[in-house]
Amino acid sequence: MAPMRWAAMAMVAALAASCSPQGSNPNGSGRDDRPMIVVGRSGLGAFLAGRLAQGQGDTAAAADYYAAALSRDPDNGDLLQRAFTLMVTEGRMDGAVPMARRLQDLDSESAMPVLVSGLADVHDGLLVQAESRFAALPRRGLNGLVGPLMSAWALAGQGRTDQALAALEPLAQSKGFAGVKAYHSGLINDLAGRHDAAEAAFSEALAGQLSIRGIEAAGSLYQRRNRSDQARHLYERYQQEHPDTLLFDGNALLKAGPALAPAVPDAQSGMAEALFDVASLMRQGNGQEAAVVFARLALYMRPDFPLARAILGDMLSAQDRLDAANLVYGGIAPDAAAYYYGQMRVAVNQEELGDTDAALTRLAKLAKDRPDSLDPLITRGDILRRKKRFAEAAEAYGAAINRIGPALSVQHWPLIYSRGICLERIKQWDRAEADFKKALELKPDQPDVLNYLGYTWVDAGINLDDGRAMLEKAASLRPRDGAIIDSLGWALYRLGDYHNAVKYLERAVELKAEDPTINDHLGDAYWQVGRQAEAMFQWRRAMGLDPEPEMIEPLKEKLRTGQVPAKPVTK
Incomplete structure (x- = not known):
């Protein structure tokens, strides 16, 4: 590398270090706790650090660094735009609004600064200006x-309903x-x-689409007009089409009767609704960055908007920003x-962050608070199973199964299978075998269950013909599943059919090359057919x-002795 390039890199590192974070941020904006920035004599270091953070997807740090750089170079339009964009992305509207107004002065047609300035006017009660x-x-x-949506709601907030409805008309063209x-x-x-x-x-x-907010808005109107039966029919229709939803509870709405509040009580909430709709459309179209921005703006206008918080939390989780989510x-x-x-979702994220005890405690409370719900028990079981706390996991799955009672159906096969x-x-084999058979009764020919039960039978030397048939069936259903092909190959090994075992185990390694068990199995099979050097390589x-x-x-012993301890099963 040329000396000049080394020197340039050293200068960048020094400048970035000169604006390293210090202190903490207490504003509760939904960010990770983010240190404050100490700015040196030049804002260049902060700018470079901001670009690096943004490139790494750390928009919270990038916003801090760009704001720090801007404080040293306040007339820099590019810095102002970068800082503003990231402030909005992070939901830091106290910082974004002044920047928006400065940007609007620089370019009156720049859409996002105009939008944010208008939303700030609404916050200040300046609907005409908005x-x-x-x-x-x-x-x-x-x-x-x-x-059109923002204009319509600004007019609606002034009581100009006809003009508000007219403002929506351009949307009919699409x-x-x-x-x-x-x-x-x-x-x-x-509202009018x-x-x-x-x-x-x-x-x-x-008529076009059943959305949660549409259902809630229409149902609220029916209930306020003393037509609860119509509301109930609407709610039941949605829940029948979305039986697993955790975001809608029609029974809770019905309990409010005619006193149920409108979905949108004022124009500012209407703007939040519109921004939420835009965020949802952007998310469906894979415009994740824009979706985050519009979800943040929706919460700026209505901080207590549950669905906006749900989708924003989901998007932050997908970005691996679990604390912020x-x-x-x-x-x-x-x-x-x-x-x-x-x-x-908090419990799942806590487990991902390594705080398993907090996640399990939260799930236990949710299971207690929601005695009819399976989700906290199943999620608790999944976490415990991943942690290899199998007895506790089986207990959690069992509690979920008990809640289902005699109503077990095809949708519950994964739960029975997991407990098995x-x-x-x-080593509670009798109970496990009963669960596997029940899972197959609910979902015949399910490849994962066929694989697990068939493999376990063959490996234990019992029900050999049935076990082999199950594995062959699973392999025919999932010919590209390395784990299932491995099971069939290992079953053939255990039955003494080494040459066919090699064929399937080689295929399994091709499909799942990084699996230590499959490589170990192939090594054993190679040894049995006299390919000792290849066996040692696989081990x-x-x-x-x-x-x-x-x-x-066992692997160390095989590598030390060059011998395979496993013996085939004989019929």
Whole structure:
């Protein structure tokens, strides 16, 4: 490397170090606790550190670094734009709003600064000024959706209902936005007390797609008009189509009766609804970065918006920002239907972060609070099984099975199968075998169950013909599943059919090359057919692939002696 390049790299490192984080951030914005930035004489170090952090996906740190660089170079438009964008992405609106207004002064057609400035006006009660800003949004691309929605709600907040509805009309020109137009027409009419028009609009919106918010808005209107039977039918329809949802609870809504509040009580909440809809559309279209921004803006307008918190938490979790996601989930109110979902997600994230005890404690509380729910018990069992705490896992799965009672059906085969695995691992074979057979009764020819039961039978030297038939069936159903092909190969080995065992085990290694067990099995098979050098190679490879603890000593012994201790099963 040239000396000049070494010198340049050293300078970058020194500059980045000069603005290293210090202190902490207490604002509760949903970020990880983020140290404050100490800025040296030049903002260049902070800028470079910001670019590095942004490139690594750490938008929280990048926002801090760019803001620090901007404090040293406040007239730098590029820095201002970068800092603003990341402030919005992080939901730090106290910092983003002043930047938005400065950017709007520099470029009045820059859409995001105009939008954020308008939203800030709404916060300040300046709906007329907000309307003027929203009217200036360019009506192209995504803003062809955002602009009409924001303008409509700014007008609705002034009591100008007809003008608000007219502002939505451009959305009718796009088939993809017709449902959004109908939904927001319903919300605006409902807010204005035009209940017949609202009901007609909601019916139009729900004819295209059953969304949770659409169901809640229409159901609320029915209940407030003393038509709870219609609301119940709507809720039941949604829950029948989405039986596993944790985000909707029709029974809880029905308990409120005619006193159920409207889905959108004011114009500011209507804007939050619109921003949430945009975030959802962006997320469905794989526009994750834009989806995060619009979810943050929705929460700026309505911090207690449960579904906005749910999808933002999910997106942060997908980015592996688990602490930040948990802060977002934690903001879901306990009386919201999505609270239970958020708490489940927090528990999963806690386990991912290594705090297994906290996750298990949270799941135990959720199981107690929701005596009809299976999810906390199943998730608890899954965590315990991954931690190889098989007895406790079997107990958790068993508690879930007890809650189902006689209503076991095909959808429950994975639960029965999971308990069977745990029982087999703690050597309660009779109970495990019963579970595997029950799982196959619920889901005949399920490859995973056929594989596990067939392999266990053959490895134990029992039910050899049935076990081999099960494994051959599983392999025919999943010919590219390395674990299943390994099971069939090892069964053939145990039956003394070494040459065919080699054929299947070689195929298994091709499919799942990094599995230590499969490499170990292939080594044994090679040894039995006289290919000792290749056997030693496979055993060494298995040792280098982080084998299970119980595999280590047998592998060491084989490598030391060059002998295979395992004997085939004889009929």
